[in-house]
Amino acid sequence: MRPVSSPTIRRPGPRAALGMALLLAAGLAVPTTLVSPAGDSSSTLPAVTLAAATSRPTLHQGARGAAVTTLQRRLTALHYDVGGVDGIFGPSTFHAVVAFQKVNSLARDGIVGPRTWAALDHPVVPKPRYTHTGYSLEANLSKQVLYLARGGSVVRILDASSGKASTPTPTGNYTIQRRIDGWRRSDLGLLWRPNYFYRGYAVHGATSVPAYPASHGCVRVPIPAMNRLWSVIGVGVRVHVYR
Numbered sequence: 001m002r003p004v005s006s007p008t009i010r011r012p013g014p015r016a017a018l019g020m021a022l023l024l025a026a027g028l029a030v031p032t033t034l035v036s037p038a039g040d041s042s043s044t045l046p047a048v049t050l051a052a053a054t055s056r057p058t059l060h061q062g063a064r065g066a067a068v069t070t071l072q073r074r075l076t077a078l079h080y081d082v083g084g085v086d087g088i089f090g091p092s093t094f095h096a097v098v099a100f101q102k103v104n105s106l107a108r109d110g111i112v113g114p115r116t117w118a119a120l121d122h123p124v125v126p127k128p129r130y131t132h133t134g135y136s137l138e139a140n141l142s143k144q145v146l147y148l149a150r151g152g153s154v155v156r157i158l159d160a161s162s163g164k165a166s167t168p169t170p171t172g173n174y175t176i177q178r179r180i181d182g183w184r185r186s187d188l189g190l191l192w193r194p195n196y197f198y199r200g201y202a203v204h205g206a207t208s209v210p211a212y213p214a215s216h217g218c219v220r221v222p223i224p225a226m227n228r229l230w231s232v233i234g235v236g237v238r239v240h241v242y243r
Contacts, residue, residue: 075120
């Protein structure tokens with residue numbers, strides 16, 4: 001009898017193995033055609049797939065690395081309040097992503113996937129409704145974002161949460177009348193560094209800034225964002241609130 005020969009098992013070449021490792025690290029599926037049925041170990045990943053795996057992986061809070069740095073630099077160039085470029089997808093980067101998604105009518109999940117990456121290439125560039133020589137604030141309640149504007153341009157975009165349906169934020173044109181450098185305990189909760197623009201309504205920092213209207217009427221922004229904004233604004237700064 002003729003002995004039955006065992007099939008030859010060929011391992012993928014170094015380039016293909018590198019491609020598989022990059023895909024797995026990015027959380028992407030490895031194509032079954034990476035090594036050809038004939039065992040051609042020189043087969044490699046398609047260029048587009050490999051580029052997507054290495055430069056534009058899906059990012060979420062807690063991610064680190066070069067892709068996060070690229071994201072932060074792009075958001076900073078578009079004037080979103082990232083807080084700094086450090087390659088770490090922390091809370092400030094998360095809120096900057098959510099603000100970007102709000103402005104560009106995307107799902108407000110803080111995850112940078114294919115649609116958010118694509119929008120970063122061709123973003124909506126918001127413009128203020130009002131022009132002042134100095135700084136001003138514009139709370140866009142429809143988008144749930146706060147713009148810091150100057151001279152007819154938006155210079156910073158912050159994630160925000162305004163009043164829920166039962167306690168809406170008043171719309172209109174105001175100025176900051178007074179502010180408190182610290183925590184203010186009100187009947188409706190704690191306000192960090194509140195900037196009051198109408199009666200008891202203020203733009204203030206908060207520990208909770210969801211992607212939808214949730215406040216008792218104030219305009220909430222993240223505490224780190226308020227800390228970065230604090231020295232820029234002051235009493236007399238115009239505040240415009242609109243839908």
